[in-house]
Amino acid sequence: MLEIRHLRSLKAIAETGKLGLAAERVFLTQSALSHQIRAIEQHYDITLFKRGNQGLRFTPAGQRLLELANVLLPQLEKAERDLIRMKSDQSGELRIVLECHTCFDWLTPVMDAFRRAWPEVEIDLVAGFHSDPWHLINEGKADVVIGGLPGDGFEKREPLSHIPLFKFEIMGVLPVDHALKNQARLNAEDFSQKTLITYPVPEERIDLIRQILKPAHIEFTRRTAELTIAIMQLVASRRGLAALPSWGIQSYVEHNYVLAKPIGSKGLWSKLYAIGSEDMMTKPYAKDLARIVRDVCADKLKGIKLL
Amino acid sequence: MLEIRHLRSLKAIAETGKLGLAAERVFLTQSALSHQIRAIEQHYDITLFKRGNQGLRFTPAGQRLLELANVLLPQLEKAERDLIRMKSDQSGELRIVLECHTCFDWLTPVMDAFRRAWPEVEIDLVAGFHSDPWHLINEGKADVVIGGLPGDGFEKREPLSHIPLFKFEIMGVLPVDHALKNQARLNAEDFSQKTLITYPVPEERIDLIRQILKPAHIEFTRRTAELTIAIMQLVASRRGLAALPSWGIQSYVEHNYVLAKPIGSKGLWSKLYAIGSEDMMTKPYAKDLARIVRDVCADKLKGIKLL
DNA sequence: AACCAATATGAATTAAATTCAAATCTATCA
DNA sequence: TGATAGATTTGAATTTAATTCATATTGGTT
Numbered sequence: 001m002l003e004i005r006h007l008r009s010l011k012a013i014a015e016t017g018k019l020g021l022a023a024e025r026v027f028l029t030q031s032a033l034s035h036q037i038r039a040i041e042q043h044y045d046i047t048l049f050k051r052g053n054q055g056l057r058f059t060p061a062g063q064r065l066l067e068l069a070n071v072l073l074p075q076l077e078k079a080e081r082d083l084i085r086m087k088s089d090q091s092g093e094l095r096i097v098l099e100c101h102t103c104f105d106w107l108t109p110v111m112d113a114f115r116r117a118w119p120e121v122e123i124d125l126v127a128g129f130h131s132d133p134w135h136l137i138n139e140g141k142a143d144v145v146i147g148g149l150p151g152d153g154f155e156k157r158e159p160l161s162h163i164p165l166f167k168f169e170i171m172g173v174l175p176v177d178h179a180l181k182n183q184a185r186l187n188a189e190d191f192s193q194k195t196l197i198t199y200p201v202p203e204e205r206i207d208l209i210r211q212i213l214k215p216a217h218i219e220f221t222r223r224t225a226e227l228t229i230a231i232m233q234l235v236a237s238r239r240g241l242a243a244l245p246s247w248g249i250q251s252y253v254e255h256n257y258v259l260a261k262p263i264g265s266k267g268l269w270s271k272l273y274a275i276g277s278e279d280m281m282t283k284p285y286a287k288d289l290a291r292i293v294r295d296v297c298a299d300k301l302k303g304i305k306l307l
Numbered sequence: 308m309l310e311i312r313h314l315r316s317l318k319a320i321a322e323t324g325k326l327g328l329a330a331e332r333v334f335l336t337q338s339a340l341s342h343q344i345r346a347i348e349q350h351y352d353i354t355l356f357k358r359g360n361q362g363l364r365f366t367p368a369g370q371r372l373l374e375l376a377n378v379l380l381p382q383l384e385k386a387e388r389d390l391i392r393m394k395s396d397q398s399g400e401l402r403i404v405l406e407c408h409t410c411f412d413w414l415t416p417v418m419d420a421f422r423r424a425w426p427e428v429e430i431d432l433v434a435g436f437h438s439d440p441w442h443l444i445n446e447g448k449a450d451v452v453i454g455g456l457p458g459d460g461f462e463k464r465e466p467l468s469h470i471p472l473f474k475f476e477i478m479g480v481l482p483v484d485h486a487l488k489n490q491a492r493l494n495a496e497d498f499s500q501k502t503l504i505t506y507p508v509p510e511e512r513i514d515l516i517r518q519i520l521k522p523a524h525i526e527f528t529r530r531t532a533e534l535t536i537a538i539m540q541l542v543a544s545r546r547g548l549a550a551l552p553s554w555g556i557q558s559y560v561e562h563n564y565v566l567a568k569p570i571g572s573k574g575l576w577s578k579l580y581a582i583g584s585e586d587m588m589t590k591p592y593a594k595d596l597a598r599i600v601r602d603v604c605a606d607k608l609k610g611i612k613l614l
Numbered sequence: 615a616a617c618c619a620a621t622a623t624g625a626a627t628t629a630a631a632t633t634c635a636a637a638t639c640t641a642t643c644a
Numbered sequence: 645t646g647a648t649a650g651a652t653t654t655g656a657a658t659t660t661a662a663t664t665c666a667t668a669t670t671g672g673t674t
Contacts, residue, residue: 312662335662335663335664336663336664336665338663338664338665338666339662339663339664342662342663342664343662343663346662358670358671359670359671359672360670360671360672360673361671361672
């Protein structure tokens with residue numbers, strides 16, 4: 001009666017707190033999840049969740065099953081990796097380049113998990129900043145880029161393959177006493193003649209500029225800082241505005257150090273992929289890297305949506 | 308893709324060595340199992356069994372999945388047993404007896420709140436008057452007494468357990484024009500040769516008599532009435548005195564219908580407990596009943612002290 | 615080569631899960 | 645107190661997946 005699929009659903013519900021969001025995560029409808037959990041509740045004749053208009057909260061019984069999921073699913077994944085190893089040797093190397101600065105936040109736990117899962121694979125982070133990280137793959141200097149899809153390069157390149165990871169929202173960051181503090185969302189004009197504080201990367205690599213400000217011909221000043229906390233300090237002290245992933249600024253917002261607002265009418269969302277040569281991305285351990293990223297981030301990063 | 312059901316099938320195959328026999332064990336046909344294992348083999352693209360006319364033998368990959376089954380299934384069963392235990396913790400019945408008449412005032416909101424919190428517990432009030440309510444627990448006719456601790460009964464009883472609720476003050480009630488209206492507090496002698504109006508219960512169940520009047524050998528007349536309002540009317544019309552919980556007479560005092568005075572130098576306080584068998588009082592819903600009583604009464608009854 | 619005792623296969627059937635569309639619930643706000 | 649927004653629930657229709665049935669095939673043994 002209880003099946004692995006139900007455990008996956010429980011985990012997603014725990015991560016998102018809402019049936020609708022959990023449903024996206026497991027690629028089902030919200031209704032399907034509702035039917036699933038009701039079937040389990042009826043089967044065991046016990047309620048697993050307290051329902052409210054804020055979503056679901058686990059009852060002790062629900063927590064017990066969640067705990068089961070948290071124990072069983074990793075064991076299942078381990079067995080599946082073992083099966084792959086039995087098919088063929090899986091040693092190799094995996095040199096990762098990050099397109100975006102903020103991804104460092106979660107890469108460490110990902111690499112830890114990966115090393116535990118694939119001890120025979122040498123995983124490394126390619127250090128330094130690279131203006132065209134995708135090119136490093138063709139040059140043979142990296143194996144996987146974690147970032148957005150490359151823009152259409154005019155040069156001929158070895159065709160790349162990609163695995164979707166997740167998308168996240170880029171939020172506008174304001175000082176708490178900013179004039180726009182009561183406005184629900186930010187628009188392109190709101191950045192006009194303002195200072196925009198960013199990581200030190202080219203303009204075309206900053207989504208806000210490329211997708212919003214440039215098309216609207218907004219004029220602004222740029223100022224850069226290396227670290228997220230430095231950007232936060234500059235914003236808090238009213239030296240300018242910033243645009244950062246929702247997960248990276250969550251704790252600053254919670255402590256009311258700065259304000260965060262969605263940008264544009266639908267919000268500014270950025271998509272992340274694991275990108276590599278076709279050869280590389282068909283390797284089981286490269287696919288598993290993507291799975292681990294999705295897993296770790298689904299767990300650690302609030303507000304992301306799995307692709 | 309791989310589901311619990313497949314693990315059960317693998318286990319049955321290991322136990323019987325033959326698809327046909329294994330199929331009986333999991334209440335499926337041989338064909339169904341054949342389809343199942345073929346689906347798994349195709350999914351992981353690996354052979355799980357060597358087939359012969361003696362039955363099936365596990366390959367290393369098959370053994371790996373069997374090992375997974377042997378690890379996962381017991382964990383699942385343990386979780387299921389835990390759920391059953393949790394269910395028994397949240398459903399049952401709770402037959403309440405009140406030792407004191409006045410407690411009816413607040414029991415209704417308590418029962419309403421309880422029913423909302425524990426829909427699977429049948430809560431009921433044991434009707435009628437009982438001279439020894441605690442004994443009803445040993446007789447299996449009630450689950451919880453709300454009242455004072457039982458006096459040391461000489462008979463052997465199943466040991467009872469209790470949870471403290473609150474204490475409240477029993478006030479002497481006088482007509483507004485009584486001779487003692489200017490006296491701050493009443494003493495035992497003040498009841499001498501007077502009529503005491505009480506609920507119709509035995510003397511030893513009336514705290515004023517048991518704790519104050521009897522020890523001081525005061526002589527008095529008793530008269531009984533069923534309802535609090537009837538007692539108030541009798542007192543107001545100078546037919547006698549009464550002694551009632553401060554909360555029960557509050558509104559009469561506020562409307563200057565009667566006077567209330569503390570009794571004795573420290574006041575006469577009575578303590579209330581939820582009392583039941585040890586088994587009963589360890590159940591989560593019994594503990595929660597006590598919590599709800601304390602909560603509701605702390606809110607509704609002025610002048611009580613939580614124990 | 616024939617036979618036995620298994621498993622495999624494919625189409626039909628049955629059962630289960632999922633979706634769709636609408637209803638319902640429940641805090642919160644005016 | 646009623647309206648509303650944001651969630652879940654519900655039941656019927658649909659789709660998908662699992663199972664059965666009937667039969668074929670396989671591998672080992674004589």
